[in-house]
Amino acid sequence: MEPDTAYMALEAPVLRLQKNDRVQIVVSANAPELAAPFNGGVGSYRVGDDGSVSTTVDRSAAGYIVDQTGAIDFPILGKMQVEGRTLDQVREMVRGQLVAKEYINNPTVKVELLNLKISVMGAVGGQQVLQVPEGRITLLEAINQAGGLAVVADPQAVLVIREENGLRRKIVNDIESRSIFDSEAYYLQQNDIVYVEPKMAVNTPREQRNRAYIGFGMGMFAFAISLFALFK
Known part of the structure; x- marks a missing residue:
């Protein structure tokens, strides 16, 4: 890339749900007791002394797993096909069914992908799995x-x-080239694996020791030949 030069970057693509994704769906309503039965996958809810119901959202909760048919099993609403849909589309689908079936008149639905992780391997400072x-x-x-x-x-x-x-x-990808900003992989997706290739093979400690022994042995052999030629 040229210094002091502006390059256009692609707009971040919208993530779409895949099989085995884990998604969290939180339903809220003006009357919390109406939303509580639909929040079985997000934590827990409790009934206060005054009869009010509040929902506790827990990010460590299992959420809903997209099964091999591309569906999740949502409380009361049942099986819902979500594979290939964006988070916004899933939110509108859940909200629409809640209203259409007259469970909640004006619900608020929040949808979040819980398993957005990226594996980074190869010639980097520290190989790891990144949670995003x-x-x-x-x-x-x-x-x-x-x-x-x-x-x-x-x-x-x-x-x-x-x-x-x-x-x-x-x-x-060539991250030194301007083409990196046009790459379809510039914005990463869930479960992507990033592998940075080395310019040359990196020797293991054992290989380095073996090379040292071989070098030492060849040096001693050359020294012996020199002595033989000197005193011949």
């Missing part, structure tokens, strides 16, 4: 959070391995 509570992360941000590129990293061979519709594919 903000709901959005770029390829450059993920590398930075993993400790940046290692000395042996090849910035022209940063791979993003992505699974979509049951198929896994590899997207090659």
